[in-house]
Amino acid sequence: MLQGRILTPGGWINGSIAFDQRIAGITEGPVGEGLTIIPGFVDLHVHGASGVDIMEGGDAGAVVARSHARHGTTALLGTTLTAKEDSIRHALQGLAGVIAQRPRHGARMLGVHLEGPFLNRRRLGAQPPDVVTGSRALVESYHAIAPIRVLTMAPEVTGHLELIPHLKDMGIRVQIGHSAGSYDDGVAAMRAGAAGFTHLFNGMSGMSHKEPGMVDVAMAHAEYAEIIPDLLHVHPGAMRAALRAIPRLYGVTDATSATGMPDGEYALGTQRVFKCMGCVRLATGSLAGSVLTMDQALRNFVSLGMEVAEASQRLSLFPADYLGESQRGRLAPGAWADIVVLDQSLHPVAVFVEGEAIPLS
Ligand SMILES: [Zn+2]
Numbered sequence: 424m425l426q427g428r429i430l431t432p433g434g435w436i437n438g439s440i441a442f443d444q445r446i447a448g449i450t451e452g453p454v455g456e457g458l459t460i461i462p463g464f465v466d467l468h469v470h471g472a473s474g475v476d477i478m479e480g481g482d483a484g485a486v487v488a489r490s491h492a493r494h495g496t497t498a499l500l501g502t503t504l505t506a507k508e509d510s511i512r513h514a515l516q517g518l519a520g521v522i523a524q525r526p527r528h529g530a531r532m533l534g535v536h537l538e539g540p541f542l543n544r545r546r547l548g549a550q551p552p553d554v555v556t557g558s559r560a561l562v563e564s565y566h567a568i569a570p571i572r573v574l575t576m577a578p579e580v581t582g583h584l585e586l587i588p589h590l591k592d593m594g595i596r597v598q599i600g601h602s603a604g605s606y607d608d609g610v611a612a613m614r615a616g617a618a619g620f621t622h623l624f625n626g627m628s629g630m631s632h633k634e635p636g637m638v639d640v641a642m643a644h645a646e647y648a649e650i651i652p653d654l655l656h657v658h659p660g661a662m663r664a665a666l667r668a669i670p671r672l673y674g675v676t677d678a679t680s681a682t683g684m685p686d687g688e689y690a691l692g693t694q695r696v697f698k699c700m701g702c703v704r705l706a707t708g709s710l711a712g713s714v715l716t717m718d719q720a721l722r723n724f725v726s727l728g729m730e731v732a733e734a735s736q737r738l739s740l741f742p743a744d745y746l747g748e749s750q751r752g753r754l755a756p757g758a759w760a761d762i763v764v765l766d767q768s769l770h771p772v773a774v775f776v777e778g779e780a781i782p783l784s
Pocket residue numbers: 468470502538677712
């Protein structure tokens with residue numbers, strides 16, 4: 424049982440929350456210390472942490488799930504990079520084990536975000552150039568190894584538009600990303616069933632009033648899109664524009680293996696990347712994922728003037744709802760006891776994943 428200011432789907436309640444693996448009840452009552460209790464974070468775009476990349480396969484997913492849990496993430500999607508087919512299979516085999524059994528002291532791995540290889544080679548960002556055209560057979564063979572929940576694709580690549588309804592039927596959320604497509608390409612993709620946008624603004628055709636691109640599609644039509652709130656990938660001004668336009672804009676980290684590590688050289692799939700001054704770059708200087716954690720994302724949102732309740736929704740409730748996870752991302756009786764306790768400076772002082780207390784140091 425915990426006491427404090429508790430964020431429920433109906434708003435703040437002063438009182439106590441009782442739980443084992445699931446939340447038993449929330450009761451109003453007197454509170455002592457001024458602790459803030461919010462739902463655990465749900466991060467739908469995670470490549471790594473603590474020097475380990477999901478593409479390494481094996482136990483990498485467990486290391487990543489433990490590392491992010493210490494920052495309040497209670498559920499996540501292991502995110503693969505564009506790579507040769509056998510490397511992707513190797514990463515998926517590793518993830519399958521972590522998805523089947525939650526690692527002790529780790530966040531729940533809900534499935535896979537397949538970020539590539541079905542991308543536009545002109546908008547690769549930090550992704551290696553091993554792009555291929557997507558096919559139903561290839562996605563089904565990946566899906567048979569580990570459940571794909573989110574798939575990023577460039578819909579303008581020949582053959583991809585026709586693929587979208589099949590992916591949707593498989594229960595996969597199709598996201599537009601790493602795309603050079605036009606406004607019309609994006610609208611067609613959404614009509615075909617694409618539901619989201621991958622790291623909005625980054626790796627896609629930008630806003631233009633004469634030649635609109637994918638950012639315009641998101642602003643004009645999307646209910647959901649992911650964004651990286653590290654205040655480096657997207658300027659606060661552009662973030663504010665997106666917040667006004669996209670009702671359920673939600674934060675992801677896009678965290679790499681350099682997260683939680685000292686400055687230096689790290690792997691991002693087959694690429695070498697360099698961590699320095701709070702960001703990760705290729706040798707060319709372009710941004711290559713982040714070193715963001717979800718608790719920092721919360722503080723960054725709040726630094727833009729956002730209320731804690733809204734910042735929490737954009738890091739827990741909205742991504743959970745987007746994925747159809749109605750028992751996560753919220754503090755309500757019956758839901759999983761995925762809980763973060765924050766001090767007054769919004770740093771986690773306790774984290775629970777499905778009721779298990781996570782050691783924070
Ligand atoms: Zn990514």
